Every structure is written in structure tokens, then in C-alpha cells.
Amino acid sequence: MTQVSHQPWGEVADVGSVDLWVLQSSNVKVEVLTLGAIIRAVCCRGNNGQMEDVVLGYDDLEGYVSDKRYMGAVVGRVANRIAGGRFVVEEKEYQLEINNGPNALHGGLKGFNKAIWLATAVEDGVQLSLTSPDEDQGYPGEVKASVSYTLQGETLTAEYQASSTKTTPINLTNHSYFNLAGQVHDASNIYDHQVSISAQSYLPVDDTSIPTGEIRAVEGTPFDLRQQTVIGPRLKELPGPGFDHNFCLSGPKDPWAVRPAARVCHPASRRVLEVSTSQPGVQFYTANFLDGSITGKGGSRYGKHNSFCLETQNWPDAVNQASFPECLLRPGEEAGLDERTSYYPAKTSWVAIGKPLIHYTEKLLTA
Numbered sequence: 001m002t003q004v005s006h007q008p009w010g011e012v013a014d015v016g017s018v019d020l021w022v023l024q025s026s027n028v029k030v031e032v033l034t035l036g037a038i039i040r041a042v043c044c045r046g047n048n049g050q051m052e053d054v055v056l057g058y059d060d061l062e063g064y065v066s067d068k069r070y071m072g073a074v075v076g077r078v079a080n081r082i083a084g085g086r087f088v089v090e091e092k093e094y095q096l097e098i099n100n101g102p103n104a105l106h107g108g109l110k111g112f113n114k115a116i117w118l119a120t121a122v123e124d125g126v127q128l129s130l131t132s133p134d135e136d137q138g139y140p141g142e143v144k145a146s147v148s149y150t151l152q153g154e155t156l157t158a159e160y161q162a163s164s165t166k167t168t169p170i171n172l173t174n175h176s177y178f179n180l181a182g183q184v185h186d187a188s189n190i191y192d193h194q195v196s197i198s199a200q201s202y203l204p205v206d207d208t209s210i211p212t213g214e215i216r217a218v219e220g221t222p223f224d225l226r227q228q229t230v231i232g233p234r235l236k237e238l239p240g241p242g243f244d245h246n247f248c249l250s251g252p253k254d255p256w257a258v259r260p261a262a263r264v265c266h267p268a269s270r271r272v273l274e275v276s277t278s279q280p281g282v283q284f285y286t287a288n289f290l291d292g293s294i295t296g297k298g299g300s301r302y303g304k305h306n307s308f309c310l311e312t313q314n315w316p317d318a319v320n321q322a323s324f325p326e327c328l329l330r331p332g333e334e335a336g337l338d339e340r341t342s343y344y345p346a347k348t349s350w351v352a353i354g355k356p357l358i359h360y361t362e363k364l365l366t367a
Contacts, residue, residue, distance in 0.1 A: 001025075002124040002151045009033060010061035016116045018061055021126045023151040030151050035064055036073035036113040037128045037147050039176050042156065042350075046269035052182030054271065056307050059297055069294065070175035073113035074147055074160075075106040077132060077139050078327070079173040080246070080283060080316035083210045087319040089140065089167050089328065096138040101208045106175070108137030112145070113175070125150030134165065141166030141331065147174075155351050162329060162344040169319040170329040170344050173279070177287060177307035180266035180273060189305045190286065191232025197225040197262045197284060199247035203315060209244060211316055213323065223247070225284075228265070235286065235305065242288035242305060246315050250280045252325045258347055262310050277312035277348040280325045285309040312348040 002025050009020035012035065020040070023030040029051065031041040043051045057071050058064055064071065085096035085104035096104040106113065117128035127148040134142045141164040148159045160172045179190055202223045203211040218224040222237040223245065235242055249261055261282045265272040275282070285308065292303040318327040329344050 004121055004125060006119065006121075006126070012061070012065055012116065018116060019119060021119060023125055023149065023156075025151050025153055028151060028154050028156065030149065030156055032126055032128075032149055033061075033064065033072075034117050034119045034128060035061070036115065037117050037130075037149075037174075038064060038072040038074075038113070039149070039174060040064075040072055042176070042178075044154070044271065046182055046266075046271050048269075050182075052269075053297070054178055054180050054182055054273075056177040056179065056296055056302055063296070067294075069177075069290065070106055070113050071296075072174070072176045074128075074172060075175050076112040076145065076170070076172040077107050077137070077143060078104075078169050078171045078319070079106055079175075079311060079313045080171065081105050081208075081210055082169075083208075083317050083320055085138070087169065089169070089319070092140075094138055094140060103208055103210060111137060112172070117147075122148055122150065124152055139168050141168040143168060143170070143329070145172065147172070155349055157347065157349040160344065160346040163331075164329045165331050167328055167330045169327045171314040171318070171327055172344075172346060173283075173311045173313045174348070175309060175311055177302075177309055178264070178273060179307045180264060180271040181269055182271070189232070189303075190308055191230075191235070191305065192268065193231045193264055193266050193308065194228045195225055195231055195262065195264045195284070195308070196228045197247045197282065198260050199226070199249055199282075201248045203246040203248065203281075205245065205316075209316075211246065211321065211324075213321055215248060215323075218247075228263070231286065231308070240288075242286035243284045243308075244286070244288055246281045246283050246313070248281055248315070249277070250325075252280075252323065254280070256345075258349075261312060261348075264308065264310075272351070273310075274351045275310050275312065275348065278346050279312040279314060279348065281313050281315045283309065283311035283313055283316070285311065312346075 006021040021032040029043040129146040132143040145162040318324040
């Protein structure tokens with residue numbers, strides 16, 4: 001049985017009040033903010049039996065208000081990058097704000113991560129809803145979006161839905177930074193973590209991190225993470241600063257289904273995180289651009305490679321790449337063969353426990 005509670009957590013000037021929601025099961029505690037639908041904390045036990053936080057973040061509201069790294073937030077309307085911040089929909093060209101080199105990233109300067117969402121209790125969790133007006137950050141159509149976080153035992157699930165009054169690209173994800181060693185007040189690197197990703201291919205990128213259009217097989221490359229791989233040594237094999245790439249979980253014509261995506265374990269603490277999702281991709285990011293300038297929980301300075309993100313998503317820049325999975329949300333559509341283009345249901349689950357991991361994941365996928 002999950003206990004759900006909430007309390008005021010502060011006020012954002014000219015925006016509104018922020019609440020903290022707490023989801024508590026016997027072995028996991030999750031904290032969620034109405035600002036940005038942020039997952040503020042995920043606390044679970046390691047081999048020492050102590051409940052420890054495994055996600056990066058801040059001690060106070062001001063940290064999240066000024067945050068530029070999307071700590072724990074839902075990002076949108078479109079997660080990841082859009083080349084040049086430009087796209088054409090129904091013969092009309094749209095120009096977005098540029099906020100990442102020459103590109104648009106994670107919805108713009110004031111994306112979903114900076115909005116206060118309306119929260120409502122649901123069974124075992126909380127649903128957060130947001131209305132994004134027409135032309136918000138340059139995107140067409142009024143979009144009504146929601147994310148429901150539910151905690152059942154050791155499984156935390158995020159279910160996203162959205163509808164629009166005009167055809168618009170949509171790609172929602174959560175941007176939590178994990179370090180399974182716990183004690184993120186003093187987070188060290190993740191070089192001893194082990195990762196596997198259930199992908200046969202990945203997307204190479206140009207020097208601005210936009211996919212080149214090639215879908216390349218992982219076999220024979222440092223991106224082959226199909227077997228459990230220690231992160232530290234593998235990072236040394238990469239030509240760039242670290243992983244920041246989309247791994248392809250399904251193809252453009254594959255049916256909507258929840259699939260295993262990734263598994264990360266930390267042998268010293270025996271914590272394991274397994275991710276399953278209905279999204280066609282997952283961005284594996286090894287915090288390459290954290291540089292010690294951010295003061296996080298407990299005064300900790302968050303540095304390069306001290307955490308990882310598994311951003312379940314559609315493929316980056318899909319609105320400009322015809323061979324990528326469909327990312328357009330159209331008005332008035334009914335659920336059809338490809339539900340991702342109707343009212344946009346997407347589902348992602350995280351499990352953060354020890355030995356019973358596989359049992360709970362299989363139970364989730366076959367329920």
C-alpha cells in the first residue's frame with residue numbers, strides 16, 4: 001500500500017505556490033514537486049539497509065527555480081534537440097527559441113520544467129496537469145499535458161498524456177540524474193556502475209549533437225551496451241566527453257508497446273535500476289557537462305560523470321527527419337494503430353531495488 005501526502009514547499013515570484021508530494025511504500029520513498037513535475041528524491045535501501053537518496057537535486061526551491069540542467073524535471077513540449085530550432089508542419093515553418101548552441105533544447109528557455117503543474121491525488125500516486133498555450137515557446141496549438149507518477153512496491157511509473165488543438169511535435173520525458181551509490185549529498189563518479197541497454201542500434205550525431213540521419217548498428221562499437229558493461233572503462237573508448245546519444249529501442253513502424261530499455265547496477269550497494277518504456281528511444285547521458293559549478297543537496301558540488309540520465313523519448317530531431325518515428329500530435333485524432341500519434345500515451349517505469357528486480361519488472365510488463 002502506497003501512502004500519498006503533500007505539503008506546501010514555497011512560492012515562486014510571479015508564478016505561484018509549489019507543493020511537495022510524497023509517495024511512500026515499504027521500501028521506496030519518492031518526492032515530487034509541482035514545479036516542473038520534478039522528481040526531487042528517490043530513496044531506497046542498499047546493502048546497508050539504510051534508505052538513501054539516488055537522484056541529484058537541490059535542498060530548496062530556489063535551486064530548482066534557477067536550475068539550468070533540468071534536474072528531475074519533465075521536459076517538453078519536445079525533449080532533446082531540434083536542429084536550428086526550426087521545423088515545418090502542414091506547410092508552415094516555425095522558429096523556436098535557440099537555447100543550446102545553434103539548436104532548440106528541451107522545450108525552450110521556459111519549457112515545461114519551469115511551469116507549475118496542477119496536482120491531483122490518484123491511487124498510489126499523483127497526477128500533474130499543465131496547459132501550454134498556442135505559440136508557447138514558438139510551438140503551434142494549445143496543448144493539454146499530464147503526467148501521473150505512481151509507486152507500487154518498488155516500481156515507480158510515469159504515464160504521460162497530451163492533446164493539442166493544432167498539429168504540433170510532442171516528446172515528453174523525465175530528466176532525473178541518478179547515482180545508485182546513494183548519499184547524493186556527496187555524489188562521486190559513476191565509473192563503477194554497470195549498464196546495459198536493450199538496443200541494436202543508436203543515432204550518431206554531428207558536432208552540435210543533432211542526429212546525422214544514420215541509424216547505426218551498435219555491434220563492434222563502444223555503443224554496444226547489450227551486455228552489462230562497466231561505465232568507467234567504456235567512457236575511455238568514446239571519442240567525445242561521454243555518452244549523450246539516443247539508443248533505438250524500436251523502429252518507426254513497430255507497434256506501441258512497453259519494452260525493457262535499460263538496466264544499471266551498482267555492485268557495492270547492490271542497488272539496481274531497471275527501466276521499461278513505450279517510447280522508441282532512450283537518451284543515455286553521463287552528465288558530461290556538469291562541471292562542479294552547481295551546488296546541490298547538502299552543499300555537494302556536482303561534477304562531470306557523477307550521475308547518469310536515462311531519458312526515454314522519441315528520437316531527437318524527429319520532426320525534421322522523415323525516416324524517424326512519428327512525433328506529431330494532431331488535433332481530434334482517435335486512438336488508432338499507432339497510439340503515439342493520437343492522444344500521446346507514453347509509459348515509463350523505474351524499479352530501484354535489489355534481488356527481486358526481475359520479478360517485479362516481469363510482473364509489470366505482463367500485467
